Each structure stands twice: as structure tokens, then as C-alpha cells.
Amino acid sequence: MITEIHIEQALKELFDNIVFTREPAGLYDPLRYMIAIGGKRIRPRLCLTTYGLYKESFDQSILQPAAALEVFHSFTLIHDDIMDRSPLRRGVPTVWKKWNEDTAILSGDVMNIDAYKRIACAPANVLPQVLKLFSDTAAQVCDGQQLDMDFESRTDVPMDEYMQMIGLKTGVLIACAAKMGALIAGASETDCEELYAYGYNLGLAFQVADDYLDAFGDEAVFGKPIGGDIVNNKKCWLTTHALEKAGEAREELLEALAMPAETEVERVMKIATVKDIYTDLSVDEDAKYEILRLNNLALEHAAKICNGIRYEQLRRFADKLVGRTK
């Protein structure tokens, strides 16, 4: 079995030395930039982890498809940042801000294609399935972004629609990562499907945790200013749940969410007001419970196909991913 230390080493080698094969002026600099500022490599890490449940060592037929997941994820961030007009990502300027919009569009396109080049390294005998899984997932991620943008112009989004959106935007790619590792390792269909469900629920838990931390996290740990979703009127699990639960406090909540946030004083006021209502409604506690519920659901699927040290590895992965809220 492959341990976390091996996975860590493999990821470091993979992304320290990542090569984009073609070199026309300027087109590949944003790709290197995005990979360099990249965070925890969650998707390739999960892909290598599930592969490691079945195999003893890595080769390019798993390493490159794992890298494809990160490259694809980075591509979606580059294009999302244009659409969301986000100036910063992980504390540094986004690609469209640092270069320009045209460069961000085209570099994103080439990154999407680069991801497919890496997917093509999967073993020939499972390539059709891997390719189908990846393309289906990729299209769903676009669907999720479209829904997310559609939500911006709606005042009331029911929780089931919100969960569907984050399932598409975040869940399916993490699910795809978990399944792809198993698929390339030659695991059974049952194992692949259970790992997909593990990844999907973990992805939901991860996103709800992100929403929670955006309002209630520790800025030093979270890595970006607290209250960003509130300031930017971004639909998230907390607003969605709060609006469904508010009852008589509904008007008060809507007024708080409509508060201006132009100046620093206004921002501090708005964040404090909204968070007070959240706390009064126990929305923070509900979020923590929901994260735990989704996390446990993920682990139930993991438990169906493995136990002992293999199960422990999937449990530790989940813990690292969503454990920040505990």
C-alpha cells in the first residue's frame, strides 16, 4: 500500500516539475502562475490516495491523470475569476487582473486541453471509461458555474437547489478524483461507485465548511479575509439555510443582507449584523452539524469497500479536508 508520505513526495515532484509542452509567447506563463500559487492539491491527492488502496507504486499512467484534475480545476478558476470579476485568488492577483481578459480566456482554454493531454496517459484498457468520467464531470462543473451565476439574480434559492449547485461545482470533481484513481488501478465497478459517492459527499462537506469558515473561520487559518461572502452578497449555505429558517426574523435578515458595504466601516457593520442573526438562529451550529453529517455519509461509503489501514487513510483524508471546522 502507498502511504501519505509517498503521496506527498509524488505530488511535490509532479507539481515542482510540471511541464507545459508548447511555448508561444506568453500563453503558458499564466498556467505556471496558477499551478505555482495552487493550494493543497486536493483532487490529485485524493486520486493518488484511492489508487494507492489497490497498488504499490505510481507511474505516469496515474500521475498524469491525477495532474489533469489539478490543471482542469485551475482552468475553471481562471475562467470563473473573469466571470465573477474577482481581483484576487489566494492573496495574489487573478490571471485576468495580472495579464488581461483575452489572455485569461485563451490560457484557460489551453489549460483545459492540457488536462485532456494528461488524461490520455491513462492505461489504454481503461482510457474510454476514464475519458468519459472526466468529460462528464467537466461538463457538470460548467453546469454548476452556470447555476451559480443564475443564482446571483435570484433572491430565494431553496436548499435543495443550492446543494445541487455545489454538488456540480465542487462535488463531482472531487468524486471524479476518487473514482479515477480506483478506475486506473483496476478496481471493481462497485468500489469505483462507492468511492465516487465518498468523494461527492466529501466535496459537499468541503464546500459547506468553506461557506462556514468564510463567516466564522479564523482569518489566519482560512487564508483570506473573513466575511467575504457577506460583503459580496454571495449565496452560500449559511444564507440559504438562514432564509429558510428565519421565520419572524426574515425581514431583519433580508435588511441586513441588503446593507451597503462600500466603506470599511460599512463592511465591519454588515458582517457583524449578519453574523449576529446567524448566531441567534443557530445557523453556525447547524452548519457544523451538516458538515459532520456529510462527512459521515462519505465515510459510510468508504466503509463499504475497505477497512483497517485502508479505511483509516480515507478517514484521515476526510479529516484533513473538512476537519478545520471542528
Next chain:
Amino acid sequence: MITEIHIEQALKELFDNIVFTREPAGLYDPLRYMIAIGGKRIRPRLCLTTYGLYKESFDQSILQPAAALEVFHSFTLIHDDIMDRSPLRRGVPTVWKKWNEDTAILSGDVMNIDAYKRIACAPANVLPQVLKLFSDTAAQVCDGQQLDMDFESRTDVPMDEYMQMIGLKTGVLIACAAKMGALIAGASETDCEELYAYGYNLGLAFQVADDYLDAFGDEAVFGKPIGGDIVNNKKCWLTTHALEKAGEAREELLEALAMPAETEVERVMKIATVKDIYTDLSVDEDAKYEILRLNNLALEHAAKICNGIRYEQLRRFADKLVGRTK
């Protein structure tokens, strides 16, 4: 052998009934729109033509990859139109104009992914090669667009660089179409490479012909206003060649190219002035010769691998594609 009539029928069925499988609000309407306004289906037509040199009938394993070429081409047009700020395409509003930029970015992305879904229908035994061919080509097309944009801020682009750019932006996808049909039909490596060279040179001839027709074509046949490249100061084969050839007329040409084109009167004046210099320099005749030279080069490659009615089919295809300038 498969005849042009069968190919025509197959293309009609393929694009009349094209289905985009997923349906979130608004994301797939631009795809249908782009396919509906689509022109001559050059790339799928060529792919089916080279396949037909070796096979007697079509099935989904060739039809879907052929469709992928058209879908991919449409995706690049959607994104290019954003970058080039083009309001019209084939006489109707471009996607970013008709919807908005965000929709154009995201619909383009999902179209790129849709192309890969169709590529995945290629027979499993050649899928790795087909996938590699397609991804390499796709990345080159992006490189070509980057070079095209880089050229905008340069006054002097040598002819070899211009030909390299149109080779990437137009040549390689037509070459890919020709090779892919043969590859899926199980043709030899030699045949595949000669057909690639046939397609590449044909692609160059097609682009030079397009540049020629933009200044010297018949508006009714060409399908868009004559002189667009001159009005928009777009680098094309004619300007590139004229600047290299101008000699003492160079200053006069540069002045003509720098003329304003804001009003209708200015546009008419500018087009007439530039075309006069082109004609004085015989740039129009040189272009016709270059198109013929590239067309013949393409046919030399075709002649290396087939003769009789098979060769005739490739000759007629070339004739239809670039014969408009004769």
C-alpha cells in the same frame, strides 16, 4: 467507396439532429445557435471523405469524431469573437453580442468539452492516437490565436511568421480532420501522414484564398462585406506580401494602411486606395499564384497514396474549398 452524396446526407443528418446532452438554463442555447449558423462543415466533411477512401459505410465511431471537429471549431470561433470584439459572424450577432461575455466564455468551455465527448466515440483500438492527434491540434489552434493577437501590436510580420500563424490557426485543424478519418478507418501510418500534409497545405491555401477574397472577392459569393481586413487593419497575406514587396511604394502603402475608416466615406476611400496599391504591386495576382501553388502541393501529397476515383474525390474537395478564387 463512399461518394459525396452519401457524405452530404450523413452531414445533414449529423447536424440537423445534433444533441447536446445536458440542459441547464441557457448554457446550451449558444451551442445550438453556433451549429445552426455554421457554414460548409469543411472539417467533418473532409474527415468523412478520407474515411470514405478506405471504408464502405459510416457508423458513430467516425460520425461523432467528425462532429467533434465542427464543435471544436465553433468553440474557437465563440472565444475568438470575444477576444477580437467581433459583433457579427456569418451575418448574425456573435454569441457574446447576442447573449453576453460570461455566457460566451462558459458556453465555449462546455463546447470544447462536448467535442472531447464525441472524440471518445472513436474505436478503442485507435482512441489513444485519435485523442493525442486532437489534443495536440487543439493546443496548436490556441497557439495560433495567441500569435494572431501578438501580431496586432507589430507593424512588420515576415511572411514565414505569417504562414506559421495561419498554419496553426487554420492549417492544423484541417490537417487533423484529414488524418483523423484515415486513422479511424485503420489506414497505414504513411497514408495518415500524407493526408495530414494534404490537409495542412489545403488549409493554408484556404486561408490565403480567404484573405484574397476579403479584398478582391464578389460580396454576394463571399458572404460578407468586401474590404473588412483593410478597414480593421487586420494582418493578412496581402498586407504581409505587399509590405515585403513594396520597395519604393512602402511609405505610400503604410500611409494608406494608416488611413482612418470611421465613416462610410473614409472606409470606401481606404479600401480603394489600399486595393490600388495591391493591384499596382500585382499582389492580387501573386495571391492567386500562391493559392494555386499550395493547392497543388496538397494534391501532390494526395497523389502519393491514391489514384483514380479516390484521388479525384480529394481533388474535387480541394477544388470546392479553394476554387472560389479561380
